[in-house]
Amino acid sequence: MADPTPTTATTPDADPHGIRKDLDKPAQLVVVFLAVLGLALVNIFGSQAMGPGKFALPFQLAIGSIQATLVGYHFMHLKQGDKVVILTALSSLFWMGILFVLFLGDYMTRHLLIG
Amino acid sequence: MSAKHNTPALKHHFEDLGQQHACERLGIWMFLATEILFFGGIFGAYTVYRLWYPHEFEVASSHLNRTIATINTMFLITSSLTMTLAIRAAKLGNRGELIRWLFATAALATAFMVMKGFEYAEDFHEHYVPGKLFNDELAAAQAEIVGKTEAEAKAHQFKPERQKWAKELAVQTQHKGVDSNKVQLFLCFYYIMTAIHGIHIIVGIGCILWLVWEAWRGALPPESYSTVEAVSLYWHLVDAIWLFLMPLLYLAGAGYKH
Numbered sequence: 144m145a146d147p148t149p150t151t152a153t154t155p156d157a158d159p160h161g162i163r164k165d166l167d168k169p170a171q172l173v174v175v176f177l178a179v180l181g182l183a184l185v186n187i188f189g190s191q192a193m194g195p196g197k198f199a200l201p202f203q204l205a206i207g208s209i210q211a212t213l214v215g216y217h218f219m220h221l222k223q224g225d226k227v228v229i230l231t232a233l234s235s236l237f238w239m240g241i242l243f244v245l246f247l248g249d250y251m252t253r254h255l256l257i258g
Numbered sequence: 259m260s261a262k263h264n265t266p267a268l269k270h271h272f273e274d275l276g277q278q279h280a281c282e283r284l285g286i287w288m289f290l291a292t293e294i295l296f297f298g299g300i301f302g303a304y305t306v307y308r309l310w311y312p313h314e315f316e317v318a319s320s321h322l323n324r325t326i327a328t329i330n331t332m333f334l335i336t337s338s339l340t341m342t343l344a345i346r347a348a349k350l351g352n353r354g355e356l357i358r359w360l361f362a363t364a365a366l367a368t369a370f371m372v373m374k375g376f377e378y379a380e381d382f383h384e385h386y387v388p389g390k391l392f393n394d395e396l397a398a399a400q401a402e403i404v405g406k407t408e409a410e411a412k413a414h415q416f417k418p419e420r421q422k423w424a425k426e427l428a429v430q431t432q433h434k435g436v437d438s439n440k441v442q443l444f445l446c447f448y449y450i451m452t453a454i455h456g457i458h459i460i461v462g463i464g465c466i467l468w469l470v471w472e473a474w475r476g477a478l479p480p481e482s483y484s485t486v487e488a489v490s491l492y493w494h495l496v497d498a499i500w501l502f503l504m505p506l507l508y509l510a511g512a513g514y515k516h
Contacts, residue, residue: 166346191513193512
């Protein structure tokens, strides 16, 4: 049975469904964008200056992780996400961690086998 | 029946729009989790070989075009901003702005693919592709410096048709113990990883253009902003994956001294 109560917004500012509750601030988005962009440049020119070595990969991946966190938290709206969404995002990283531990534990220790 | 049911955007099996949007968000995040695991497997394979053959991976990476990769990184990061601004416009019900931001995102993504096309074309032109092209190019350069010492090989004037990478790699394979097969292994990772990422970009462009069409015909009212958000979540993941592909592929050999 159709509901006789009209719920359509009657004024331009009405927000009956709370859609504009968590509206992004453009200035904040631009700051995050500049931060991610700046980190990319630090990564590229820092790697060029540093050259290959044992610290290069951790340095590069640390910056990549910070960038991905900024993108996830601000652009993918994890900052306003439901607990179940945050849990899903973290679970995927956890499963990937298991993936890495298991096969790196195999491949990186094969040379240790004796007999 | 709840008064909240009175909006065309609400699917019949949801109580209200809040519940519907939460379910849509969770659904796309579940999909993203599978994508993260998919790329995780590829990153894992790369990690094993990078740890086994670090020198060859650095040598191979040093011949990639970092200028194009840097420009492409700028394109993708900027497209993440424009996509997020599109969600904002969708929430505000500003159709013109929504279409503009979506078009900007699609244009940046297309620019990324065009640059990637130039890069692949350059690699093929230089025969920097695993297989026969690579082996023939390298063998020709190696044949010119057979029997020379390292100093003589470095000072050798190669024929002008020899590619720069082949000249440097010929010296390294003959005097520094670099295994050309492992260099080709890196190139296999480079082509597979960038191609899979490129396919994701093309899918993303398709989804964004579909959103443009939907917005154009007025099918994306503020109540349906979560459709834009679903595509944007996918798009940001594609961007985030590039933020790791860039250092793993292009920066592995940054600053390498030949």
